[in-house]
Amino acid sequence: MATLGAPAKKHKVTVVGSGNWGSTIAKIVAENTKEHPDFFEEDVQMWVYEEEVSISKNSKHFDSSVGEAPQKLTTIINKYHENVKYLPNIALPKNVVANASVVDAVKGSSILVFNLPHQFIGRISKQLEGNILPFARGVSCIKGVNVTSSEISLFSEWIGEGLGIYCGALSGANIANEIAAEKWSETTIAYDPPVIDSRAATPTGPSPSSSQINLTLTITSADEEQRDARGRVSKARLRPVPSDYPPLDHAIFKTLFHRPYFHVRMVSDVAGVSLGGALKNIVALAAGFVEGRGWGDNAKAAVMRVGLLEMVKFGKEFFGHSVHAGTFTEESCGVADLITSCSGGRNFRCAKMAVERGLSVDEVEKTELNGQKLQGTSTAKEVNSFLKTRGREDEYPLFKAVLDILEGRKTVDDIPDLVAQADS
Ligand SMILES: NC(=O)c1ccc[n+]([C@@H]2O[C@H](COP(=O)([O-])OP(=O)(O)OC[C@H]3O[C@@H](n4cnc5c(N)ncnc54)[C@H](O)[C@@H]3O)[C@@H](O)[C@H]2O)c1
Numbered sequence: 001m002a003t004l005g006a007p008a009k010k011h012k013v014t015v016v017g018s019g020n021w022g023s024t025i026a027k028i029v030a031e032n033t034k035e036h037p038d039f040f041e042e043d044v045q046m047w048v049y050e051e052e053v054s055i056s057k058n059s060k061h062f063d064s065s066v067g068e069a070p071q072k073l074t075t076i077i078n079k080y081h082e083n084v085k086y087l088p089n090i091a092l093p094k095n096v097v098a099n100a101s102v103v104d105a106v107k108g109s110s111i112l113v114f115n116l117p118h119q120f121i122g123r124i125s126k127q128l129e130g131n132i133l134p135f136a137r138g139v140s141c142i143k144g145v146n147v148t149s150s151e152i153s154l155f156s157e158w159i160g161e162g163l164g165i166y167c168g169a170l171s172g173a174n175i176a177n178e179i180a181a182e183k184w185s186e187t188t189i190a191y192d193p194p195v196i197d198s199r200a201a202t203p204t205g206p207s208p209s210s211s212q213i214n215l216t217l218t219i220t221s222a223d224e225e226q227r228d229a230r231g232r233v234s235k236a237r238l239r240p241v242p243s244d245y246p247p248l249d250h251a252i253f254k255t256l257f258h259r260p261y262f263h264v265r266m267v268s269d270v271a272g273v274s275l276g277g278a279l280k281n282i283v284a285l286a287a288g289f290v291e292g293r294g295w296g297d298n299a300k301a302a303v304m305r306v307g308l309l310e311m312v313k314f315g316k317e318f319f320g321h322s323v324h325a326g327t328f329t330e331e332s333c334g335v336a337d338l339i340t341s342c343s344g345g346r347n348f349r350c351a352k353m354a355v356e357r358g359l360s361v362d363e364v365e366k367t368e369l370n371g372q373k374l375q376g377t378s379t380a381k382e383v384n385s386f387l388k389t390r391g392r393e394d395e396y397p398l399f400k401a402v403l404d405i406l407e408g409r410k411t412v413d414d415i416p417d418l419v420a421q422a423d424s
């Protein structure tokens with residue numbers, strides 16, 4: 001039985017995704033669940049998109065009885081505690097459990113961390129509907145935006161609305177390989193659920209029906225009403241976290257993600273955090289284009305300046321006052337992520353190689369990334385198609401130039417004249 005101040009239940013955590021960043025975040029979270037057994041179950045489930053992977057003769061995990069015959073990636077991860085394909089040479093904690101069934105991986109989990117390339121979240125999210133705890137909370141680490149015909153939404157909002165849960169966002173200047181090697185970095189987590197009166201929270205039991213729970217939701221401000229109108233999970237569907245669990249607040253999310261080498265700042269601006277991570281990928285492509293052309297640091301700084309202005313403008317224009325401009329200029333998820341992505345991110349590196357080799361970015365992605373996925377190419381397409389349906393594409397000349405270069409209508413040499421429109 002629960003004693004006062006000591007919740008009877010612990011949070012179970014699942015990471016949905018196991019790529020370069022998904023595996024790194026699973027490592028971080030598993031280190032913390034082990035260190036904080038009062039709050040969390042030790043084992044962290046990690047959903048893996050199953051594939052067959054060969055271990056080469058030169059690998060320390062080569063087993064002569066298996067040879068180079070392909071093995072399931074989940075088997076390899078659970079046996080060697082390493083994601084040899086997407087995060088090679090990094091030891092994962094033994095309490096990361098790879099699971100090929102997403103429905104099984106999320107069973108009983110009260111914290112769901114979404115971390116996969118944005119092009120795949122739609123199908124996975126569908127499989128989760130009706131298969132998660134109704135009071136679960138999510139954190140989206142996905143850098144992208146969800147565009148459908150003329151509408152745009154954040155993945156945090158879209159996941160939340162689809163699953164009937166609240167979902168926050170994590171984003172920052174976070175190149176996964178550096179963090180996996182435990183080199184210091186910062187990140188930003190936005191978590192701002194509507195306030196639910198704690199008196200309404202019932203202890204865990206069978207999944208409650210809406211008539212059994214007396215939900216008392218307090219809207220804290222006009223701001224909040226606006227944001228809910230924009231697409232967060234409707235308040236009537238949101239279930240309170242039962243009182244026999246530790247509360248899911250800023251403190252507990254910081255405990256789950258903060259490491260000595262991964263410093264977390266908690267904020268409330270979910271839209272700003274999500275948009276920064278998505279839009280900087282378009283700018284990183286532009287930075288790679290000018291670097292590949294051999295134009296040097298001044299040109300790269302110029303596209304970063306124009307890119308940052310377009311990011312802020314886009315946030316203000318389409319996400320209204322739910323975005324704080326300061327999130328772009330003061331937090332890791334804004335200008336810091338822009339700088340790191342334009343220095344060593346995959347979008348930057350692939351765009352640079354594409355120009356140097358006279359190839360398309362898609363071709364470079366296929367040959368150089370060993371299955372990892374760029375987010376900038378699809379985001380450039382999605383954001384521009386959204387702008388076009390609104391007749392606003394000429395107001396974002398750098399975003400437009402990136403798509404035009406990707407699709408062969410313009411060249412890198414056109415960038416200076418195209419972005420000059422931003423200043424006219
Ligand atoms: N890698 C980084 O440095 C980094 C850092 C911060 C944020 N992010 C963001 O994190 C998100 C995840 O990126 P990542 O780097 O972990 O992924 P990744 O680029 O390593 O992508 C590969 C992942 O996609 C999976 N996959 C392939 N085909 C699939 C399919 N049909 N259905 C479902 N999954 C499939 C693969 O199994 C693998 O797990 C992205 O939005 C990215 O922008 C990445």
Ligand SMILES: O=P(O)(O)OC[C@H](O)CO
Binds near residue numbers: 172281341344374375
């Ligand atoms: O490698 P990229 O270009 O996907 O960027 C990685 C991270 O988002 C940098 O913060």
